[in-house]
Amino acid sequence: MVTRQRGMTLPELLSAMCVVAIVLAAAVPSFAAMFTRLRVQGASAEFGTDLQYARSEAIRQHLPVSMDTNAAGDGYAITVNGEALKTVTLPPGVTVTASTSVAYDAMRALAQPADQAFVFAASDDSVQLRVSSNVMGRAQLCVLAGSVPGYSAC
Incomplete structure (x- = not known):
């Protein structure tokens, strides 16, 4: 009777x-690029939502509300009369245009300056998204550099 060998050999x-x-080894670099793109995309989408939040707070409180990026470009804050409503620190490897601000007036919640743009970028500049706010406070996202599905080029 012959016995059969089971399993695999070492070779x-x-x-x-x-x-x-x-x-x-071939798949890992593409995953790293995907995570970088998702970090930039998430930060810029949150910023666009926060622009709408700042505008709604100006309407609700009948006070001017401003949204300012910090000097290092690694975060931003929403303030009313010098008091912070919300402070956000960006994820590692993501930066925003430094020392830029937009303010919404108390009467009509119009954005000043009109058509302000904020650029979110990966630390290696492989992905750049621009978030712009028009005078009515509407936020628009578009791609400056790289490829981000679902967003049009600027």
Whole structure:
């Protein structure tokens, strides 16, 4: 009676592990680029939402509200009469145009200056998204550099 051998031999196992390692080595850089793109996309989308929040607070409180990026370009704050309503620190590897601001007036919540733009970028500048606010406070997102699905080019 002949007994059958079960399992894999050592050379077969090593060959399979080499194939898996080669596939993973090719896939890891694309995952890193995807995570960078998602960080920039998430930060800029949150900023666009916060622009709308700042405008709605100007209407609700009948006070001027401003949204200012910090000098380092790694965060921003929404303030009313010098008091912070919200302070945001951007994720690592994401920056925004430094020392830029937009303010909404108390009467009509119009943006000053009109058509202000904020650029969100990855630290290696592989992805850049621009968030702009028109005079009515409407936020628009567009792609300056890189490829971001779902957004048009500026």
